[in-house]
Amino acid sequence: MLDSGISSRSALPAEPERRGLRDLQQAARPVLVALPALGLALGAYAFFFGAKSWAGPIWAIATLPVLVMLLIEIVASLRRGDVGLDIVAALSMTGALVFGEYLAAIVVALMYAGGQYLESYAERRANREMTALLSRVPRKAMRYRDGQLEEVGLNAVAPGDRLLIRRGDIVPVDGTVDAGIAILDQSALTGESIPVQQRAGDAVMSGATNVGDAFDLLATYRADQSTYAGIVRLVEAAQRSKAPMARLADRFAMVFLVVTIVLSGGAWFLTGDPIRGLAVLVVATPCPLILAVPVAIVSGISRAAKTGILVKGGKALEIMARVCALVIDKTGTLTHGEARVTHVQSLSSLSADELLRIAASLDQASKHIIARALVQEAQQRDLPLALPTDVVETPGEGLTGRVDGMSVIVGGRTFVATRTPGAKEALARSKHPSGAVTVAVAVDGRIAGILVLADELRSGTAHLLRDLRAEGVERIVLATGDRPDVAQAVTAGLPLDAIHSELTPENKIAVVKAEKPHGPVMMVGDGVNDAPALAAADLGVAMGAKGAAASAEAADVVLLVDRLDRLLLGIRIARRSRGIALQSVLVGIGLSFVGMITAAFGYLTPVEGALIQEGIDVAVILNALRALGGGVRANPS
Missing domain, CATH: 3.40.1110.10 (Calcium-transporting ATPase, cytoplasmic domain N)
Known part of the structure; x- marks a missing residue:
């Protein structure tokens, strides 16, 4: 019924048309809320101050813009093959106008437009951390050329160019400190609030902010090949994605639509009173089923991004919430990856x-x-x-x-x-x-x-693995290319179910597949040799702070901060978000059905039904937004 903003069908030819419609909807939403609100107030004034005959027409006219926009959305959805609960809203407004229930029509129009605006606000708030990453993309760079400084577009920067990074600048490309000491704020990338200090020769990640004195950077990659560009691509993909739960909500929408029409038609047919059927339609408009899931999933993705966990989409978040087996690499994952x-x-x-x-x-x-x-x-x-x-x-x-x-x-x-x-x-x-x-x-x-x-084991690894088991990860398996004696010595005392050593990339894929009978498998790695296994797993997680670009591209989740405890935090965020989504759906749908049955028996008028349903919608959206907040913590590593 409502466009969640995380639907992904970018490969369809109609995508530009869909973007144009979404832009039109976004621009029109404030107006569509203001018009029925103004119409309701003017009609109420006419009704109570001696011009009752004008109240109905005023309410009817103020309803029409919302209904027209809604019909445009429905036609566009049907052309894509999507059947949503927008139809219920259109039927309830149309029925109210046909049967002269003008007050009910304007209330439904106001509640529907207000519900869309509220969902839009909720998603904007949920997307705030993701949008912040996109808004920080640098456009220009200061490059040394022939003893002079010149400002150039990022596309002109090539490996080997020397750039001046001024105080307050965002590092435009990956590189190394060429001269000076760099003091960098990487909080937007990793969630770490403490600036890091890099000396001459140290690697610098694009997207970090220079909070110290100016320094020279020697570019090692082009802008489109750098870390920050990759992160932006992942963020954009995450924003376009649609979670399995959201797709499930789409399938339920058809069932809910059929049930609503049957209840409404049945109430009208058995009692001969069309107003009862109308009241059932009104109570079902709009539906918390497709309000709650997108908001909760986007909120979870945004919450994860704020802590340095880049989840590529709703599907990845939903799978992370159900992980039962973990296959983990050693070098650079369980260990620091350097001598x-x-x-x-x-x-x-x-x-x-x-x-x-x-x-x-x-x-x-x-x-x-x-x-x-x-x-x-x-x-x-x-x-x-x-x-x-x-x-x-x-x-x-x-x-x-x-x-x-x-x-x-x-x-x-x-x-x-x-x-x-x-x-x-x-x-x-x-x-x-x-x-x-x-x-x-x-x-x-x-x-x-x-x-x-x-190459030492990361501090707190044993405690972290035990916490992962407590979160429902039943199997934890080591997959490494190192010798058996090295693997055994480094992992001694860790709560592992199996240790596989001297593995080739093909062998790691086999280990991942062998664990799939235990449930959804998460693979964690950081090297190029881990990329095939990351792609083969139900959920691939890459240590992206220092890991290879190939592993980050193959993974579904990228840990932007070089801390393994973010794995536990990500699972907790995913499970909390999924739980909140399910809770909102079950409670919201349950209350909607109660309201529909009550209306079918004649205990609710159309106006009362609209007000009750709007209360339900507001409650489930606010509940779904809890996925943005606290209630989730990770143990330090």
Whole structure:
């Protein structure tokens, strides 16, 4: 009956026509509310102040604009093959005019137009967070060219261009900090309120707002390939989508329409009183069945977006509410996805911090991922790094050079042992966890120590998995490409039902399919190799903050913030939204049927029925909007 605003049939040729009609409806809604309100007031004035004969015509004339617009909507819907409860509203207004119930006609017109306006307001409020993402899309960029700054459109920005990001600017493309320190507000993307600080060489995500001093950005992607552009595409898809529950409401609409006409016609036929039949029609106008579901689903999607969970549509939200099995990747999902220093073992008189400082100082000359991890750890500990000299790098093995006048060797065990007398025996006695990476350090010809790096499990993972079970996820399975010993060591103590290791992308698809007999399957991953499994699952969830673009495109849900606890929050939001939608439908339809039966037995006049039904509609819309609010929390991870 009402256009929910989340219906998706964008592939149909009539889509431009539908958009034009929706725009016309949006512009006309305030007027369509004002006209019957004014007509009702003028007619009431005439009725009570000596001009009763004018009251009926005034009410009838004020009803006609609403009825005409409604008939236009019905014709457009029928041309698309949609049969909705708008027909009930048209029948009730037409019947009231035909049988001279002009007051009932104007009340129905006012209530119907008011109900549409209220639903429109509810959806605008529910879409507020989604719309905020779209409204922040940058249009221009300040680019360095020939020693000058020029303002260019985003389409002109290419990888390798150097851009100036001023205070208050929204980062237009993905890139890295080229000069300066970037202080970025990523709250619109991730829901995190605390700004992040990025140094030279650090990656910057498009869509973040610069809240610090100006800095230079080296573009790594074009605007249409950047993170924010992808998010905008996902948001637009989510706004066009239609939930299975909304489609179910469409099917119920036909049943409700038939029941309404049968009750109305039966009351008229058995009593010979057309007013009773009219009263039944009026009570059924409009229907909370299709008011409640779209508002609750859109509210849930908006609530999720506000917390850094991008749900691509109503279907995804509805499936998330019913998930029974979880297949989860390890690297970058259960773990952080990058090597971090977990232990510094000194084998000499050097302290742990001094050993790390010396090794990181030499590693400044290398682009290797392990070298970057050591430098980052030293910077986080505020260790003063020295400038290395005489550096010679053996790619993939290690470096030699001088730091503060000392001869330093940093690299793998074999690389250091072959260049340092007595190092082989000392290194053989050291121990490290399975799956960890070790970096040996020698200073002035003697073994100095070992740095242990590992991809650590995210904090609070065990507690999170137990909470997921409490939310109804019956099966939790690990699917990883790592060796069995690494997978077992990292996940020791976690409440997992099965661990599958050394998997290819095809193997991960097989694991997902094997879990489907247990119920709807959610797959969570972050890498390119996870994309096929994400697409094969009933619900794919991508760790989008640092994950691959392929996984974000294949997924139904993208976690924009690099926190796994958002998975639990998303499930709770989805289940609450679905529960509120069902609650609103059951209560609203139940009250509508009670009102229709009451009207059929002659206990309600058409005017009374219209007022009662409007009260029901307002109640279910306000109840559906509860999906926007609190009542949902996630444990910190």
